[in-house]
Structure formats: C-alpha cells, structure tokens
Amino acid sequence: MVSSGTVSGAQVAGVAERTRPGAAERARDGFTRAWRPVALLAACVAAWWAITALELVEPYQVPSPGKTFDVLTGKWGYIWHHTWVTTYETLLGFAIATAVGILAAVVMVYSATVEKTLYPVLLFAQVIPKIAIAPLFVVWLGFGMGPKILVAVLIAFFPVVIAMVTGLKAVDPEMLELSATMGAPPMKTFMKIRFPASLPYLFSGLKVAVTLAVTGAVVGEFVGANEGLGYVILQANGNLDTPMLFAGLVVMSAIGVILFVLVELAEALLLPWHASRRSAAVTTSY
CATH class of the missing domain: 1.20.5 (Single alpha-helices involved in coiled-coils or other helix-helix interfaces)
Incomplete structure (x- = not known):
C-alpha cells in the first residue's frame, strides 16, 4: 500500500533526479x-x-583583420556614435513590434473573423521587400529616425505575431475546459493558462525578430540617413574604404548577437519551468 504524500522524481521508476547544479x-x-x-x-x-x-585578394577588396581592428580602435568615437544610433532604432523598433505583435495575435486568436481578415494582409505585407518601400517612408516621415524605426517594426513584427498565435493556439484544450468548468473568467484564463503556455513560442519568435530588427534599422539607414551604421557602411563603400566597411559590418553583427543573447537570457530567467530548461535536472534510466 502506497502512503499518501508527494512522490519525488527519485521515487518514480526509471527516473533519476539530479541535484541542483x-x-x-x-x-x-x-x-x-x-x-x-x-x-x-x-x-x-x-x-x-x-x-x-x-x-x-587585393587589400582594397578585403582588408586584413589587423586593419579592421585598427579602424575599430582608432575611430572608436565615430563608430560608437553611429552604433548607438542604430542600436536605439533597433531596440525601439523591436519593442514596438513586440507590443503590437502580441496585441494583434491575441485579437486574432479570440476572433476568427479578425484572423481571417488580418492574416492575409500580414502575409502580403511581409512578402513586400522593405528596401522597395523604405523610400516612401523617407518621403512621408523625413530623414530622421522615424523611417528606420518603421522599417525595423515591419520586419520584426511578423515573427512575433506568428509565434504568439501559434503559442496561444497550442494550449491544451482540456486545461481550457477545466478552467471554464470551474467558472474562471476569460481574462483570468488568459493570464493563468493561455499566456504562460504561449511564452516559449513567443520567445522563439522574439529571438528571430530581434536580429531582423537590426537588419531593418540598417536597411532604413541605407535609403536615407546621415547617421547610423548603415550610413557608415554606405559612406565607406562609396569611398572604397573597406576597413571601415568591414568594421561597420563587424559591429552590426555584434549588435545582433548581443541582443539575441539578451533575449535568450530573459527566456531562461522567465521560463525556468519550461521543459527545455528542466531537461538537465531530470534524467531517465530506461
């Protein structure tokens, strides 16, 4: 006869519980x-x-790592200023895309009419090359940060909304039925069941979106700007200054990697309960 009480993972046949690392x-x-x-x-x-x-290869085609590093250190103040501009545009565009994408996903999941109406429009907007419509944003919004942020939003928005819709629809129907049976209001069901269950999917989309936001900001700077890494790369290309061009590419890549790692760290902190984070804590013996 099994006594009542909580059974630990080490007591389950075939499962060994590891100590906290x-x-x-x-x-x-x-x-x-x-x-x-x-x-x-x-x-x-x-x-x-x-x-x-x-x-x-010729030096004007591919500079050496040493020359690129010399540019990064010798002109750090110049590069840092433009790096900060691109980073600011990226972060703001990513934040707006995240907020709007989550809101749009929630509305689409709770309204089949909105989903059937909005989804084709989102797909149509996604396949339009952003470099083709970026000049229109410059005409409408001028040469400030507005067009760059808007391009970053448009590029980063689609992965967020698709990941969030998938996550909200992937909730176990039995959990929703249990919540309804117990009389939980829709908002409480969303906050306690639907939204937490969708977070792993959301973070997958965010990791894609944050790197695309960097690309969007730089693409916007290619079209029309007087600062930012896109401006630096264009100026270096026009002057055949390949060390500066490579330095700009290296810094732009570093921004994307750092932001990706930050989103991944946020996922590890906010989702310690997810199976992907608990896989190291439990091992099977069969």
Whole structure:
C-alpha cells in the first residue's frame, strides 16, 4: 500500500533526479556550450587573416583583420556614435513590434473573423521587400529616425505575431475546459493558462525578430540617413574604404548577437519551468 504524500522524481521508476547544479558546474556547462561557436569564429578569423596575409585578394577588396581592428580602435568615437544610433532604432523598433505583435495575435486568436481578415494582409505585407518601400517612408516621415524605426517594426513584427498565435493556439484544450468548468473568467484564463503556455513560442519568435530588427534599422539607414551604421557602411563603400566597411559590418553583427543573447537570457530567467530548461535536472534510466 502506497502512503499518501508527494512522490519525488527519485521515487518514480526509471527516473533519476539530479541535484541542483552548483556555480562550478554551471560555469563548466556554459563553457561546454560556448567553446564550439568561439572556435568556429576563431577559425573564420584565422582564415580571413591567412587570405589577406597570402595576398590572395587585393587589400582594397578585403582588408586584413589587423586593419579592421585598427579602424575599430582608432575611430572608436565615430563608430560608437553611429552604433548607438542604430542600436536605439533597433531596440525601439523591436519593442514596438513586440507590443503590437502580441496585441494583434491575441485579437486574432479570440476572433476568427479578425484572423481571417488580418492574416492575409500580414502575409502580403511581409512578402513586400522593405528596401522597395523604405523610400516612401523617407518621403512621408523625413530623414530622421522615424523611417528606420518603421522599417525595423515591419520586419520584426511578423515573427512575433506568428509565434504568439501559434503559442496561444497550442494550449491544451482540456486545461481550457477545466478552467471554464470551474467558472474562471476569460481574462483570468488568459493570464493563468493561455499566456504562460504561449511564452516559449513567443520567445522563439522574439529571438528571430530581434536580429531582423537590426537588419531593418540598417536597411532604413541605407535609403536615407546621415547617421547610423548603415550610413557608415554606405559612406565607406562609396569611398572604397573597406576597413571601415568591414568594421561597420563587424559591429552590426555584434549588435545582433548581443541582443539575441539578451533575449535568450530573459527566456531562461522567465521560463525556468519550461521543459527545455528542466531537461538537465531530470534524467531517465530506461
């Protein structure tokens, strides 16, 4: 006869519960996850250096890593100013796309009429090349940050809304039926069941959207701007200043990687209960 009470994971046949990892184990796990991409990046830089050192290409076509690094350090104040402009446009566009995307997804899930009406329009807007309509934004909004932020919003919006709609629809129907049976109001059902269950899907969309927002901001700067990394890259290309061009590309890539990692860290902090975060805590023995 089994006594009443809570059964731990270690008492379930075939399941072994691991202890909470300490600081040393977490650091070791982090190193294990990081060394492969770091090694690949180092190999790419080494190949870049070898190609330029062996003069397989002309210096005006591909500068050496040393010259690119000299530009990054020697003109850091100039690059930092334009980096901050692009980062600000990216973050604001990403924030707006996230807020509007979540709201649109909620409305679409709770209204079949809105979903059938809005979904084709969203798809149509997504397939339009943003570089083709960006000049219109410059005509409408001028040469300030407005057009760049709008392009970032349009590019980042679609992954957010699609991921959120998928997450809200992926809720277990039995949970919704149980909530309705117990008399929970719709808002409480949404806050306690639907929204938490959709967060893993939402963060998947956010990680895609935040990198696309960087691209959107730079694309907007290509069309018409007097500051930002897109402006730096265009000026360097026009002057055949490939070290500055590569420096701008390196910084732009770094922004995307850093923002992606920040979203992933936020996911780890907000979703410790999700299966993907608990997989290291429980192992099966069969």
